[in-house]
Amino acid sequence: xxxxxxxxxxLRSMTEQYPTPFHLYDEKGIRxxxxxxxxxxxxxPGFKEYFAVKATPNPAILKILREEGCxxxxxxxxxxxxxxxxxxxxxxxxxxxxxxxxxxxxxxxQLGATINLDxxxxxxxxxxxxxxxxxxxxxxxxxxxxxxIGESTEGFQVMDTPxxxxxxxxxxxxxxxxxxxxxxxxxxxxxxxxxxxNTLSNEYYPTLAGILFQLxxxxxxxxxxxxxxINLSGGVGIxxxxxxxxxxxxxxxEGVRQQFEKILVPAGMxxxxxxxxxxxxxxxxxxxxxxxxxxxxxxxxxxxxxxxCAANLMRPAMYGAYHHITVMGKEDAPCDHKYDVTGGLCxxxxxxxxDRMLPEVEIGDLLxxxxxxxxxxxxxxxxNGKLRxxxxxxxxxxxxxLIRRAxxxxxxxxxxxxx
Ligand SMILES: *Cc1c(COP(=O)(O)O)cnc(C)c1O
Numbered sequence: 104x105x106x107x108x109x110x111x112x113x114l115r116s117m118t119e120q121y122p123t124p125f126h127l128y129d130e131k132g133i134r135x136x137x138x139x140x141x142x143x144x145x146x147x148p149g150f151k152e153y154f155a156v157k158a159t160p161n162p163a164i165l166k167i168l169r170e171e172g173c174x175x176x177x178x179x180x181x182x183x184x185x186x187x188x189x190x191x192x193x194x195x196x197x198x199x200x201x202x203x204x205x206x207x208x209x210x211x212x213q214l215g216a217t218i219n220l221d222x223x224x225x226x227x228x229x230x231x232x233x234x235x236x237x238x239x240x241x242x243x244x245x246x247x248x249x250x251x252i253g254e255s256t257e258g259f260q261v262m263d264t265p266x267x268x269x270x271x272x273x274x275x276x277x278x279x280x281x282x283x284x285x286x287x288x289x290x291x292x293x294x295x296x297x298x299x300x301n302t303l304s305n306e307y308y309p310t311l312a313g314i315l316f317q318l319x320x321x322x323x324x325x326x327x328x329x330x331x332x333i334n335l336s337g338g339v340g341i342x343x344x345x346x347x348x349x350x351x352x353x354x355x356x357e358g359v360r361q362q363f364e365k366i367l368v369p370a371g372m373x374x375x376x377x378x379x380x381x382x383x384x385x386x387x388x389x390x391x392x393x394x395x396x397x398x399x400x401x402x403x404x405x406x407x408x409x410x411x412c413a414a415n416l417m418r419p420a421m422y423g424a425y426h427h428i429t430v431m432g433k434e435d436a437p438c439d440h441k442y443d444v445t446g447g448l449c450x451x452x453x454x455x456x457x458d459r460m461l462p463e464v465e466i467g468d469l470l471x472x473x474x475x476x477x478x479x480x481x482x483x484x485x486x487n488g489k490l491r492x493x494x495x496x497x498x499x500x501x502x503x504x505l506i507r508r509a510x511x512x513x514x515x516x517x518x519x520x521x522x
Pocket of ligand 1: 383
């Protein structure tokens with residue numbers, strides 16, 4: 104059973120201050136989770152999580168994570184600017200982009216970020232753009248083919264098709280790229296790969312680590328490059344559905360340690376640092392979308408119309424993703440009514456839930472849409488002229504703080520040219 108991290112009483116006093124809809128984040132949950140991750144990898148002295156800024160681009164969130172020892176993983180110019188302005192410096196910033204504009208590489212280099220190249224041709228492009236090859240450099244690997252763990256019958260199979268994904272170097276390109284980078288002055292090397300998204304399996308990271316550790320040994324032996332860090336990237340998932348088991352980050356850290364002891368240590372590479380670039384795992388469950396019921400409609404189905412829409416949380420409309428919904432104050436009431444919970448976009452897929460069993464919903468009820476803390480607000484858009492909502496932080500002492508105001512019509516019109 105999924106419980107919100109906030110009570111109805113707390114929400115009632117918040118809605119007096121902040122009009123719905125808004126995204127709410129749980130500082131306590133964010134800190135506790137970051138500490139569990141750090142603990143799980145404490146066996147590796149160089150370990151660092153570079154939080155994927157795109158998941159929740161907000162300086163207040165970034166500062167909390169920085170206080171917990173995290174760096175920032177950026178993929179665009181504005182993410183680099185935000186990380187800089189949030190206090191991250193030099194190697195606390197990882198720049199993992201693709202199809203990268205020159206100005207992005209320039210800023211990344213200027214900030215002293217660690218650059219993670221997505222393609223062989225970016226080696227020359229980077230050199231032409233910034234005039235040199237940084238001494239510390241990373242390359243993204245794509246093994247191609249398909250990537251599978253577990254049996255589909257278990258229900259928690261991980262399957263993805265790196266061969267269809269646009270990211271990374273092939274194996275041959277990686278070997279050639281490392282030699283080329285070394286010849287151009289690089290001294291410290293890293294490798295990175297992202298093979299599957301939102302995985303619910305304690306085996307994903309250890310399996311990926313096994314592949315990357317083996318590759319690192321071969322790369323170092325063949326190219327003589329000094330591999331200093333291995334970046335396991337993102338992809339550790341969260342249980343969006345109440346019946347799904349959560350990942351056990353301690354078990355994941357231990358699984359990676361075993362691969363490290365088995366593969367890297369015997370090769371004399373026991374000083375390699377492990378990096379992660381998690382987004383969803385860090386923030387997903389620690390944020391929710393708070394919305395109010397505006398209308399009830401009965402036609403061929405029963406519709407609950409709320410004041411949030413897909414412009415605030417796109418995942419259900421875009422991927423048919425499940426987000427659990429709690430009707431606040433009715434947490435323990437029987438779920439004996441079937442509803443579609445809709446937003447107001449002129450798109451029939453603007454539904455937070457389809458045929459969802461909920462307690463009887465009344466106009467004015469507050470709904471919590473769970474697990475919107477990552478890839479929630481950040482995927483928002485302005486379709487239908489909808490304005491982006493506010494973001495609010497529930498602080499450790501129980502007080503709240505506005506960390507992004509809601510957009511106003513003036514914001515929406517600011518880029519238009521009327522004449
Ligand atoms: C999106 C992304 C991440 C974070 O992914 P999650 O699924 O949120 O963990 C990490 N690294 C890169 C390069 C990404 O693009």
